[in-house]
Amino acid sequence: MAAKTTAEAPIRKICCIGAGYVGGPTCSILALKCPDIQVTVVDRNELRINQWNSEKLPIFEPGLEEIVKQCRGTNLFFSTDMVPALKEADLIFISVNTPTKTFGLGKGRAADLKFVESCARLIAEVCDRSKIIVEKSTVPVRSAASIVNVLKANTKPGVSYQVLSNPEFLAEGTAVNDLTNPDRVLIGGEESDEGRKAIDALSWVYHHWVPAEKIIKMNTWSSELSKLAANAFLAQRISSINAISAVCEATGADVSEVAKAIGLDSRLGPKFLQASVGWGGSCFQKDILNLVYISESLNLTSVAAYWQQVIDMNEYQKTRFGQRIVQAMFNTITDKHIAILGFAFKKNTGDTRESPAIYVAKHLLEEGACLHIFDPKVERVQILLDLDQSDEKTGVAIHEDPYEAAKGTHALVICTEWDQFSTYDYQRMYDSMLKPAFVFDGRKILNHSALSEIGFHVETIGKRPGESFQAQNWGGANNV
Numbered sequence: 001m002a003a004k005t006t007a008e009a010p011i012r013k014i015c016c017i018g019a020g021y022v023g024g025p026t027c028s029i030l031a032l033k034c035p036d037i038q039v040t041v042v043d044r045n046e047l048r049i050n051q052w053n054s055e056k057l058p059i060f061e062p063g064l065e066e067i068v069k070q071c072r073g074t075n076l077f078f079s080t081d082m083v084p085a086l087k088e089a090d091l092i093f094i095s096v097n098t099p100t101k102t103f104g105l106g107k108g109r110a111a112d113l114k115f116v117e118s119c120a121r122l123i124a125e126v127c128d129r130s131k132i133i134v135e136k137s138t139v140p141v142r143s144a145a146s147i148v149n150v151l152k153a154n155t156k157p158g159v160s161y162q163v164l165s166n167p168e169f170l171a172e173g174t175a176v177n178d179l180t181n182p183d184r185v186l187i188g189g190e191e192s193d194e195g196r197k198a199i200d201a202l203s204w205v206y207h208h209w210v211p212a213e214k215i216i217k218m219n220t221w222s223s224e225l226s227k228l229a230a231n232a233f234l235a236q237r238i239s240s241i242n243a244i245s246a247v248c249e250a251t252g253a254d255v256s257e258v259a260k261a262i263g264l265d266s267r268l269g270p271k272f273l274q275a276s277v278g279w280g281g282s283c284f285q286k287d288i289l290n291l292v293y294i295s296e297s298l299n300l301t302s303v304a305a306y307w308q309q310v311i312d313m314n315e316y317q318k319t320r321f322g323q324r325i326v327q328a329m330f331n332t333i334t335d336k337h338i339a340i341l342g343f344a345f346k347k348n349t350g351d352t353r354e355s356p357a358i359y360v361a362k363h364l365l366e367e368g369a370c371l372h373i374f375d376p377k378v379e380r381v382q383i384l385l386d387l388d389q390s391d392e393k394t395g396v397a398i399h400e401d402p403y404e405a406a407k408g409t410h411a412l413v414i415c416t417e418w419d420q421f422s423t424y425d426y427q428r429m430y431d432s433m434l435k436p437a438f439v440f441d442g443r444k445i446l447n448h449s450a451l452s453e454i455g456f457h458v459e460t461i462g463k464r465p466g467e468s469f470q471a472q473n474w475g476g477a478n479n480v
């Protein structure tokens with residue numbers, strides 16, 4: 001890729017505030033692809049920084065460890081010492097979390113920008129030369145204006161800032177590939193000479209590895225809104241196929257066949273049509289709630305209601321799945337032992353934020369079940385935290401081996417689409433389980449006919465349960 005020589009380089013040092021799921025992987029790829037740039041990732045969380053500097057990184061992301069090991073100490077640094085890194089940087093990424101507000105105005109919907117604002121205040125307070133500030137966190141449309149205001153009001157004399165919007169589109173579990181081969185890079189900035197210069201400088205950084213035609217320059221508000229809109233569209237697709245899955249279960253259609261048929265339309269395409277127990281993750285819910293809140297604030301009530309429905313459908317799907325487990329197991333799971341396979345919100349990550357597994361597990365616990373949980377990557381302490389449990393004595397046992405988790409249980413519940421789940425020896429599990437032994441496949445990843453042949457009663461999303469169970473479990477709904 002045609003990057004300029006070091007002598008002409010507009011950017012020599014980058015600082016990124018926030019060493020999380022975005023800051024860490026993004027800066028690792030930046031450092032890998034731009035050996036001429038020094039990248040320092042700072043965070044106020046000392047434990048996180050220590051982990052980035054250790055053998056065991058704070059997040060699991062396929063392929064990331066090798067890259068960090070290659071660059072760390074050369075042109076990639078992780079530090080809690082924020083002030084010198086900010087002062088030295090030509091360009092600063094703000095990659096801090098922007099969670100949903102939990103109190104006050106906009107509670108439960110609006111994005112909380114307190115971390116972004118505190119970054120802007122710190123930058124203005126400590127920096128004594130002009131810099132480019134890049135909003136990488138996902139923020140409400142027009143947030144850059146707030147950052148500009150905070151910077152302007154606190155800036156040292158003779159110092160000026162250009163604020164750019166450069167949202168991140170990586171998905172967890174595929175972050176290395178998404179960052180290495182992005183579908184597009186959006187850069188929004190001010191429509192002025194200074195604004196265009198800043199946009200060009202950030203484009204220059206990306207141009208080290210991203211083809212020019214994939215770097216899209218636009219106005220700041222379009223860039224900010226595009227990020228929220230992209231997540232809303234993605235989640236909407238899953239909610240749409242999940243809505244269809246309910247119709248399939250009530251009619252005898254099979255959602256996999258319907259999804260295939262829909263996806264073959266070249267105008268629609270096959271991706272993001274996998275019906276599931278529901279979508280999770282730290283972004284979709286928070287970003288759609290944010291979009292709903294913005295729409296309401298703009299008096300666009302129909303628009304707000306439209307996007308709210310995407311979330312409501314997801315809640316419905318998670319509830320439906322939980323209820324279906326109880327109904328299928330003769331309407332009671334009190335004191336029954338149930339194995340949950342998968343706790344992360346998707347495969348190839350140890351992240352459990354908004355994982356549907358949490359919802360399903362809590363539902364089963366409320367119904368009196370004893371849970372045996374296995375996930376290849378989620379830490380024991382995280383599972384207990386998510387289930388509000390202080391230890392493993394209260395109906396929750398966490399296992400390091402899937403066969404141990406299954407032993408002595410009445411049912412297996414698949415909550416995450418880990419590839420290895422489809423390779424397990426289910427005959428071995430069946431032999432160690434109580435009978436009748438059930439499988440509830442919330443991800444549609446197992447070979448259901450093979451499981452039925454073993455003797456399992458199999459239930460999955462978007463497909464009617466086996467004939468022998470229909471009358472008892474589905475009543476009138478089957479008579480469509």
Ligand SMILES: NC(=O)c1ccc[n+]([C@@H]2O[C@H](COP(=O)([O-])OP(=O)(O)OC[C@H]3O[C@@H](n4cnc5c(N)ncnc54)[C@H](O)[C@@H]3O)[C@@H](O)[C@H]2O)c1
Nearest residue numbers: 018019020021022043044045095096097098115137138168
């Ligand atoms: N997780 C994803 O896959 C993903 C993808 C695209 C965009 N995003 C967006 O990127 C942003 C970051 O997400 P994340 O998942 O990396 O969050 P995260 O919680 O994993 O990491 C954020 C980090 O910022 C640090 N931080 C917060 N305030 C700070 C401050 N004032 N000074 C120093 N450090 C501070 C926190 O300690 C934390 O380590 C969010 O806006 C999110 O919506 C996330």
Ligand SMILES: O=c1ccn([C@@H]2O[C@H](COP(=O)(O)OP(=O)(O)O[C@H]3O[C@H](CO)[C@@H](O)[C@H](O)[C@H]3O)[C@@H](O)[C@H]2O)c(=O)[nH]1
Nearest residue numbers: 168169170171172238272273274276279280281283345346
């Ligand atoms: O067909 C599908 C696809 C996904 N999912 C689920 O949807 C959730 C989200 O998956 P995915 O989008 O792959 O992961 P995220 O890491 O949450 O990434 C989303 O959120 C990020 C944060 O904003 C964006 O950067 C990404 O572009 C966007 O895909 C997970 O629970 C998946 O299991 C389904 O149920 N069916």
